[in-house]
Amino acid sequence: MKSVEQAIETKKFFLKISITGIVGIYLWWLLYGMLPQISSFLTYSLFQIDKDSHLGSAIEFFLYDTPKVMMLLGLVVFGVGIIRSFFTPERTRTVLSGKSEFVGNILAALLGVVTPFCSCSAVPLFIGFVTAGVPLGVTFSFLIAAPMVNEIALGLLYGLLGWKVAAIYMITGLLIAIGAGWALGRLHLERYIEDWVRQLNVAAQDVPEEQLTWPDRIRAGWDAVKEIIGRVWVYVILGIAVGAVIHGYVPEGFMASIMGKGSWWSVPLAVVMGIPMYSNAAGIIPVVEALLGKGAALGSVLAFMMSVIALSLPEMMILRKVLKPQLIAAFVGVVGSGILFVGYLFNLII
């Protein structure tokens, strides 16, 4: 009897969720389409700001971009939150242990995107992977892809710069993770893992796997939206405010001289500038959009962004607990070279 009741419950749930989903997406789409009119109405009709002024241009940009970015981010985070409920670090490790190096690098980079991961657990994850026999280079592919290609970066790039730039970022980010991980594996740097990690002899804990139902997964998606929007909204608004000032006041073509494609040193400079900056994608992408609008070259900007996200000092200090300085230097060198390559490539072809 109980299973019949359960089946009816599930059916009811799906009916409810489909209707809410369809209505929700329709309202979302309707509001999204009206954003340009709303922002222009608020700026020029309600606030009565002069149409040709710098201030008006900056305010309209801010009032249009903020809700647009939040809406797109919410949608992408919800979708990825549901996808992520199918993955756990334990399952990812099982998939990766015993894979050959090259295939392993590709799988690790892809799984890095969808496996739930917080940069504060990079160390236990590293230990868990390495002690389970996941090759060092494959582990690095995962650790490079996980913070770099994430739902926040993709949602914001898509919202602010269009799907083409988002796709370019995702594909090159994955290629760097695969290539750098593979190269690090070839260098055979296992001896530069801290000794205590190699001596560690613990069996992986078997934590009972939970059986998630569809309602659980949808709740997981919704929780991800609340958690991530709650965490990043300040950065997004600050970033867009800085972007709005650049948009309204910095003259057209100004950035071309600094971050343009004419100067060979703009890409390395972008990478070096990015290392000490520790920001998440949420804060940096609105600034990036404004820079692009003022003539900065896409390659330089991509390099800057990747460097800020993938090569950060705090993350290296976390990894220092398990890696000797030589291995950290190799990591920065290899990932940095990959980013340089991507930067030059896009300055050349676009």
Next chain:
Amino acid sequence: MEIKILGPGCAKCNKTADIVKAAVDESGVDAAIEKVTDMMTIAGYGVFGTPAVVVNGEVKCVGKVPSKDDVKKWIQ
């Protein structure tokens, strides 16, 4: 009862500690809560992600913030 919260002190770890404390208070169980921040000790438990919650030596959850109801079930 002995509850350990494993985590280097990130936002999610602190949130987990708060939830565990609230769950212990509400259910009136006598429990000692300890935060473990040392990486070597955390690694010794064989967990993969932080935050993780260990109740009487048994790892109950890894890599996510548990709900208060979950915690109450573990400590009953």
